[in-house]
Amino acid sequence: MQTILRRHEVERVTGLPRSTIYARIKEGTFPKQVKLSAKSVGWLERDIAAWQQARIEARDAFAA
Numbered sequence: 117m118q119t120i121l122r123r124h125e126v127e128r129v130t131g132l133p134r135s136t137i138y139a140r141i142k143e144g145t146f147p148k149q150v151k152l153s154a155k156s157v158g159w160l161e162r163d164i165a166a167w168q169q170a171r172i173e174a175r176d177a178f179a180a
Contacts, residue, residue: 120150120158129164 127134140146147163 119161120152121161121164122156122158123149126159126164130168 121129123134123137126137130137137146141148147159147167149157149159152158
C-alpha cells in the first residue's frame, strides 16, 4: 500500500507554497501529482521523499 499526500501536506513537508509546487511540476523538477477525483489530487509519499533526498544529496555534493 502507498500513502498519498494531499496538497496541504506536501506544502507542509516540503516548505514550498502551492504556486512553487505547480511551477516546478511544469519545469519537470518536482514530482507530478496523481488525480484522485475530478477536483482533487495527491502525491505519492515515496515520490516526495525521493525528491527531498535528491535535494539533500545535491546540497551535500555542492558542499564537498
